[in-house]
Amino acid sequence: IDRERLAITKEELYRMLAHEDLRKAAVLIFANKQDMKGCMTAAEISKYLTLSSIKDHPWHIQSCCALTGEGLCQGLEWMTSRIGVR
Ligand SMILES: Nc1nc2c(ncn2[C@@H]2O[C@H](COP(=O)(O)OP(=O)(O)OP(=O)(O)O)[C@@H](O)[C@H]2O)c(=O)[nH]1
Structure with missing residues (x-):
């Protein structure tokens, strides 16, 4: 996530979550480009x-790193583990 765009991302996230249609939605956030120097960590983005x-x-x-695929399976595993929970 671009640092400059994080404020917009935050606004959009909460706007989406407030929408009635997404009342039962689970939220999976990929902190991509973890291979890049100076990238924000998942913890920083989360904060x-x-x-x-x-x-x-x-x-x-x-x-995750979309280029190598690292972390993608773990993210999707979390999402599939949600199926049937609600
Ligand atoms: N180093 C690195 N580059 C990535 C990664 N994921 C995507 N990119 C590169 O980032 C560029 C933008 O990718 P897009 O698929 O256009 O993504 P986007 O969300 O439209 O644009 P951005 O917000 O700039 O990422 C491309 O050149 C990708 O190859 C990653 O995990 N690591």
Whole structure:
């Protein structure tokens, strides 16, 4: 996530979560480009987006690198593990 765009990302995230149609949605956030020097870690992104304040949706943040595929399976595994939970 671009640092400059993180504020917009945050706004959009909470706008989406407030939408009635997404009442039962689980939220999976990929912290991509973890191979890049100076990238924000998943913990930093999580803190900025105040994910711990999200109580009405299950959420998960997964660090990943789309170029190598690292972390992608773990993220999707979390999502598939949610199926049938609600
Ligand atoms: N180093 C690195 N580059 C990546 C990774 N994921 C995507 N990219 C590169 O980032 C560029 C933008 O990718 P897009 O698929 O256009 O993504 P986007 O969301 O439209 O744009 P960005 O917000 O800039 O990522 C491409 O050149 C990708 O190859 C990653 O995990 N590591």
